[in-house]
Amino acid sequence: MGDGRELTTTCVIAGAGPAGLMLGYLLARAGVPVTVVEKHGDFLRDFRGDTIHPSTLEVMEELGLIDRFLALPHTRAPKLTAQMGGQTITMADFSRLPVKHRFIAFMPQWDFLNFLAAEAARYPHFRLIMNAKVTGLIEAPQGLGGLVVETQEGPLAIRSRLVVGADGRNSIVREKAGLSVESFGSPSEVVWMKLSKQAGDPNEVMGHAGPRQGFVLIDRGDYWQCGYVVRGTTFAEIKAKGIKAFRQMVADVSPLPSSRVEEVVTFDDTSLLTVRIDRLQSGGGRG
Ligand SMILES: Cc1cc2nc3c(=O)[nH]c(=O)nc-3n(C[C@H](O)[C@H](O)[C@H](O)COP(=O)(O)OP(=O)(O)OC[C@H]3O[C@@H](n4cnc5c(N)ncnc54)[C@H](O)[C@@H]3O)c2cc1C
Structure with a gap:
């Protein structure tokens, strides 16, 4: 150097x-x-890219890294289910994919x-x-x-x-470099938070409630990683209403006991994922 x-x-x-x-x-x-x-x-x-998808696992397989990779602590979801209209339905079943590892691995991005x-x-x-x-x-x-x-x-x-x-x-x-981006807006926002796992909780690896209001529940071993899908408003507007109102919104859709959401003490206990679609504009730039 x-x-x-x-x-x-x-x-x-x-x-x-x-x-x-x-x-x-x-x-x-x-x-x-x-x-x-x-x-x-x-x-x-926190909460970054914690799902490792079958296509990524296939890449790790091809690179000869998979055995050491899957030796790291992780949980596996061979299926994704959702609660809709009081019924449990299968949203995704990875068992038919033409890959060797037919599941999503949940592992912290770090x-x-x-x-x-x-x-x-x-x-x-x-x-x-x-x-x-x-x-x-x-x-x-x-x-x-x-x-x-x-x-x-x-x-x-x-x-x-x-x-x-x-x-x-x-x-x-x-x-x-002077490259500009064309933004197609933000189709959705997900507010992530951690809630404790307790006896009597649903037996889910990854659950999803809907259809009007999405709520994702991921089993992370000793806690739940929960994602509240914002609909018909923005997280900024929700924040303006205060943490109490937010807790109520979560409690209304979460399959966990409503008292559990008290663990979200302030908005600092949440992490916002804004799903945004951008594309690099062609032309311009400096090489
Ligand atoms: C809350 C949240 C939850 C998510 N959940 C999932 C999920 O479950 N599954 C999934 O597949 N994806 C998920 N994603 C998306 C996933 O994290 C991203 O798609 C992925 O991280 C993008 O990878 P990247 O390498 O392009 O960029 P990034 O992960 O953003 O990496 C960019 C890196 O560049 C560094 N950097 C930035 N500026 C500079 C600089 N000036 N100098 C040097 N370094 C710099 C940053 O520190 C960072 O480490 C989530 C994202 C968020 C925000």
Whole structure:
């Protein structure tokens, strides 16, 4: 890394989320020198991407990672059921999929990312720099020539032939490269929260109540991960009504005893997932 202020690699990736880390792993495995930079110091993000779908498990199978991956603590849902009009119906049955692992694995995203980072670190061409926030791009005659990152030791210039922005929805790489996004709006919002699991609770791995009001219940072993699907309003409007009103909305649709929702003390105990559909606009940008 020279004096710690500049380094050169073949591919630099902004963001160590699922996209950035998986790409980093694949490139390192193929012998391409790659550096992934992540602004956080760890992967702890509550409720993020906790469902690992059969298609992802198939990729892990093809990469020869599946046995070590499934050795990590997780719960499995071979089926998804829903309560509708007082009846339990099967929403999804993975047993017919043309893949080897026919279930959704529930695992915190930080376990998934720690696993990928550890597997990638087996390859000498892989480098992950945590606490490294991208602040700018390095311009080169033919396009981008790298990234400028802010690290605990000060600014670092990473020169690279290929620059990848995997820094999430509000990508700074995309913004600085002048790429614009066409947004198709937000079809739904889900408010996630944790409620304790107690004797007599439903025997569900993943339940869903509907159809007018969605409520998702995921068995996380010692607690329930609950998702309240916002309908006909926005979470901002719900918040304006106060936590008591929100608890009542949840209690009205949750199959758990209504007293359980008292565990949501403030809105800080919730995490909002806004499902948004965006598309990169063609043209423009700086390479
Ligand atoms: C509350 C919630 C629940 C979700 N539940 C599920 C689920 O159950 N199943 C599922 O499949 N998906 C779920 N998702 C979606 C899933 O988390 C995302 O699809 C996935 O994380 C996207 O991966 P990504 O690598 O593209 O981006 P991200 O995961 O957003 O990763 C981007 C990374 O870039 C880093 N970064 C950002 N800016 C910079 C910068 N300037 N410099 C350096 N690093 C930077 C961020 O810290 C982050 O680590 C959920 C999302 C949320 C918010």
